[in-house]
Amino acid sequence: MASDSSDDDVPLARTNGHASAPRISKAADRAMDKSISKSRPGPTGVSIRNGPVRNDDAMDIDTSANGAPKRKSRSSLGQSVNYKDNSDSDEGAPMAKRQKARHQKVVSDSDDEPIAKKKQNGKLPPSIKETDLGDLSDDDDEPLGTKLAQKKASIEKAAAKEARAARASDAKAKKAIPKKSIKEESDDEPLAKPKKRQSNGAATPAKKANGVKKVSTKKEPDSDSDAPIATKKRVMATTTKSAAKPAAKGKATAAKKSAKFEKEDSKEGGEGEEDEEEFRWWDAPKKEDDSIKWTTLEHNGVIFPPPYERLPKNVKLYYDGKSVDLAEEAEEVATFFGSMLHSTQNVENPVFQKNFLNDFKDVLKKTGGAKDSEGKKVDIKDFDKLDFTKIFEHHKALGDAKKARPAAEKKAEKAARDKIEAPYMFCKWDGRKEKIGNPRVEPPSLFRGRGEHPKTGTVKKRVMPEQVTINIGKDAPIPAPPKGHKWKAVQHDNKATWLAMWQENVNGNYKYIMLAANSAVKGQADFKKFEKARELKKHIDRIRADYTKELRSEVMADRQRATAMYLIDKFALRAGNEKDTDNEAETVGCCSLKFEHVTLEDPDKVIFDFLGKDSIRFYNEFKVDRQVFKNLKMFKKAPKEEGDDIFDRLTTTQLNKHLSSYMTGLTAKVFRTYNASWTMSSLLQELKIDKNISIAEKIKLYNDCNRKVAILCNHKRSVGAGHEALMGKLGDRIRGLRYQKWRTKMMILDVDSTQRKQRGKEYFQLDSELDEEWIKQHQEFLVEELKTKITKKFEKDNEKLEAEGEKPLPAKELTERLGAVNELRAKFKKENETKKVEAEGKGPSVEKLEAQVEKLDDRIRNLELQSADREGNKEVALGTSKINYIDPRLTVVFAAKAKVPIEKFFSKTLRDKFKWAIESVGDDESWEF
Structure with a gap:
């Protein structure tokens, strides 16, 4: 579906002024063909490496929940034996606990190898063919990478056949339904109404200018994010969170309007819930207006962190060997740093130290500065002269004493804490009691960030009630703020799913109090996500056929878009949003890849090396289609150099707009869900389970399929330290x-x-x-x-x-x-x-x-x-x-x-x-x- 955009008045590229030509001449195409090796390419469509590159030191360090580094794991041979297996897998570990990784050298014979210029810090991971994942075939020596590529190709072929059958079935069903009832039928679809089709049955294409990517310093909002009311207008059109259906008769007890709920109803473990029947939203009739999330909403606000407790008089910060006295606010900031000396990967980071010192000096300036024992002012300006040892020892002693308390004392303390927090743990949503995910406001601390974040070490200030906006039903009692304070605002936005919101000071991001993962709202969002992926299977063959054709388009914008779609579909690359690199870690995705992130090796190998989501290093080698290899080489053609965009005529917004022409609500990230689910479905259907095998063997069969999906969809991790x-x-x-x-x-x-x-x-x-x-x-x-x-x-x-x-x-x-x-x-x-x-x-x-x-x-x-x-x-x-x-x-x-x-x-x-x-x-x- 070629774009009919104009070639005139094309603006300069976003970086360094090196833009791709708006159109690709046949002569340029032929010249690029000649520059590519004629050797026979291998199978495409799968990673030829297994696992991201990690520095040796990064692989040796693991971080516990409190940030303390663990020792490198050692073999148990020759040591005292321990058979207790109390170490759970780290598959679901939060991203914040994973370790950052630095770039490493890649040895290559390519003429186009920016990665090879980087400093060598470690070894590459084993090739995928060296990793035993269970045979895909019984009796041959074919490399596993080849087998997986062939398996993926056969799955995609089956997907195309399924898509054609599904569309034919839908067309037949619609013909059998009277015209008057077609609208009713479409209302029950998991997605929106069907798009208009061209005479050939394809979706009407979205027209797009062949313009070069403009400068953007704002992060594009995710389509499923809840924005604050001030920014609601610009994201309302893309909001896709599911609505919660009001309780049907007999499904939930009507709520009485009250500022606080009964204590018995707020206990963990579901005590006091016998009176309320379960709300089975998946059985309830669908709402006509999907944008309305709730009709009535009651909750008790948020839990603020406890106030700061000052250090004992004998515990001081030292500067240049002498103890100093600090005001309460400054002492609290010094304590943030002193209490985390065990986290060497943070406190020894020069950027962390610099940002902390700048903020610490600002606080000192506001609070009267530091003073010595005689009351004279001490000018703190050199980080290396600061000594936090006494503060660290004090906090470590407190922590050790807390851990050493009798179990009965710990249990009593937890019971008392739970009793205080109980009223905040649940809300009344359309008369139903729903669990709140985390009603606590973030405590003040030092911002750590992920990867090499430019603001690591910055002070995260204490959030006051005056910064918090409450979202609640119009007729519900407004929660009382802490004594002497007031809320920033109280609103009644029934199109939002958050209960409270504030803006943090480090990055200016909005933080939300949301419902728990097992709530009806979150469940419906998951359901819609997977239903959207199921809907994509009806269109996947046409989408793949179209972008395969456009890989050879004469229009540069269309060729770049088709190439990006290929990479997103085949290798599960994230689409990527433009970032404000002065305030955020420079993480990228497919559409925001730069010259230095991609290395090409003839005849068809592409090496990606960049910081992906959450600053986790993405390093992988792929075998790609010959035309895709040629296109990438063209997109990197001189005068482009390091810092320039590869896809300089494509943004995520443009890509998603194009995708929505095939199917309402289709975005690049739906492909990840579709490919994983369709592949898993295909692999599970191929299994022949012997009734006589054990449960453990059946679980392993399932995990083997899951493992293949993870490799095919590029879901990898470094080998854990443990x-x-x-x-x-x-x-x-x-x-x-x-x-x-x-x-x-x-x-x-x-x-x-x-x-x-x-x-x-x-x-x-x-x-x-x-x-x-x-x-x-x-x-x-x-x-x-x-x-x-x-x-x-x-x-x-x-x-x-x-x-x-x-x-x-x-x-x-x-x-x-x-x-x-x-x-x-x-x-x-x-x-x-x-x-x-x-x-x-x-x-x-x-x-x-x-x-x-x-x-x-x-x-x-x-x-x-x-x-x-x-x-x-x-x-x-x-x-x-x-x-x-x-x-x-x-x-x-x-x-x-x-x-x-x-x-x-x-x-x-x-x-x-x-x-x-x-x-x-x-x-x-x-x-x-």
């Missing part, structure tokens, strides 16, 4: 179970010595992995484990007695209980000397012991599957695909078909989030994406 230690733990647990199985078999001989002759010597042989040294180490671990277990049980019993007002157990009781530890140690010693194991338990028999061996075999097999699964997932982010891009109904259907509990795939949090998918599909195995 991966090696976790795999060591799993290996030790497996060896421990094998040792336990061997002991159980030896007990069979103790019960009936004739079993050796009947079963043969091999049955009773020790596993080859279990040598004498490891056995002694393991036995000592079992002894220490028993000791710890007995001690903890004793302490817990005493805490319970104290809570009930009774006298605690004497110390001699613990000594008596620990006698079992000495008995176990003596038992192991005897076994090692005699090479015999006495049968344990009441009435041991050969049959009972055989049953124990079978159970141990099952546990070993399951752990081995788990170990293989984790190893395969070490560089692939399964959670990203499963939570955000794969339609959850696919998982529900697979669980029903395979007879696997849904709990094996979705955690409690995800089951709440995807309750609509679980209950709307139920046991219907016929549902398809």
Whole structure:
């Protein structure tokens, strides 16, 4: 669908003044063809590398929730053995906990290789063909990259066939419906009314000028974001959040207007909710006006952080070796820095230090400055002379003391805190009680940011009520602000889904109090997202055919747009928005790629290296279609240089406008959801599940499909710092179970010595992995484990007695209980000397012991599957695909078909989030994406 834009009066490019020509002559096309290698290209459409590039030091550091760096993981071999697997996968870890990465050198023979000029800081990750992800074919040596590319090609071919069939089915259905009822039918569609079509059946194209990208210093709003009322006009047209349906009769209890809710109704865990029936919005009739989010809304406002508590008089900030006195506000800012000295990746960052010092000096200026012990002013201007050690030691001591408190004291404190916060945890939304995600206003601190953010270290000021806007129903009581304060504003915008909003001072971003992920509003937003992706499958073949044709367009803007669509569709690149680089980390996406972000290697290899979303480094190598390779080379043609846009005649807005001509509401990000869900659907349908295999084996089959989706859709992660230690733990647990199985078999001989002759010597042989040294180490671990277990049980019993007002157990009781530890140690010693194991338990028999061996075999097999699964997932982010891009109904259907509990795939949090998918599909195995 070529653009009919004019070539006249083309403005200069956004960067360095190097713009692409508005049109591409046939001579230029032929010249570019000659410059490309004639060697035969390989398969296209999949990454040929697995995992982003990371510096060695970045891979060695992990950050805990409080920012403290953890030590590099070490192998468990040769150390005390620990079989407890209390380390969860980090698939769903928040982005803020991931580590930044710096650019590294790539060795290349290309003539066009800006990446190769960068400083080498580490090694490239393993090639995808070196990573074992389970065979896609049984008996050949074809590289995995080739197999995945072929698999993706076959899936796309099937998608085209499905799209044609779906459109034919829709056309047939509409012909069968009387004209008067067509409008009613379209109202039930998950998306908007059908677009007008051209005579050939294609969507009417959006006309676009062939202009060069203009300078933009504002970030384009996401289509699904809730803007403050001041900016609502410019984003209202793109708002796509789902509406919450007022409760149907019998579905929810009508709410009484009240400033505060009953305490019983606000308890965690759902206590007090028996009176309210569940609101099944997926069964409720659809709203006529989708823009109206609520009719009535009541809530109790927000929770502000506690006021600052001053340091003891003996805890001071030191400057140039001397203690200084500070005003309360300045002391609080100094405490922000001093309390995070353990976070070396922040406090040792020169940019962090510079921004902190500038803000600290501003606060000092406003509050009278720093003074020495004699009351004389101290001019603080050199960061290196500041000493926060005493502040850090004080906060560390407080933290250690807090952790060391008895469990009963911690529990009582939590109960008291929950009681205070309970009224703020829920709201009344159209008469229903809905959980609020997080009603707390962010506390003041130092801004950290992600990646190399230019404002890292800036002071995040305390948010006051005068900065907070409340959104609430017109007839609802307005929450009272803290005493002596007032709200910035109170509004009644029933087209917004936020309850409260304020603007933070660092980046000027708006922060919102929203409903929880399991709320009806959030669920409907998820539902609409996946339904939009399902609708895309009806149009995907035409879209791909059109952009494939336009890859050869004579109009530069159309060729750039087609190339961007190819990259977004094939490799799951984000569209990318223009950013204010003075105030934000310079993260980019497809439309905002620059000259230096792309390296080309003949005949068809493209290397991408840039900071993507959340400042996570995106490094990958792709095999692309020959025409796409040629286009990218053309877009980088001189006089373009570093800093220039590759797609200088394309913006995300223009791209999304073009996409919406195919389907209402279609944007570039829908392709990520569609490709992940369609691919997962295709892979799951190909599975042939043997009824006799275990649940663990069925889970692994599902994870294998998820893993392929993650690779095909480019959802990757670096190997976690704890991966090696976790795999060591799993290996030790497996060896421990094998040792336990061997002991159980030896007990069979103790019960009936004739079993050796009947079963043969091999049955009773020790596993080859279990040598004498490891056995002694393991036995000592079992002894220490028993000791710890007995001690903890004793302490817990005493805490319970104290809570009930009774006298605690004497110390001699613990000594008596620990006698079992000495008995176990003596038992192991005897076994090692005699090479015999006495049968344990009441009435041991050969049959009972055989049953124990079978159970141990099952546990070993399951752990081995788990170990293989984790190893395969070490560089692939399964959670990203499963939570955000794969339609959850696919998982529900697979669980029903395979007879696997849904709990094996979705955690409690995800089951709440995807309750609509679980209950709307139920046991219907016929549902398809």
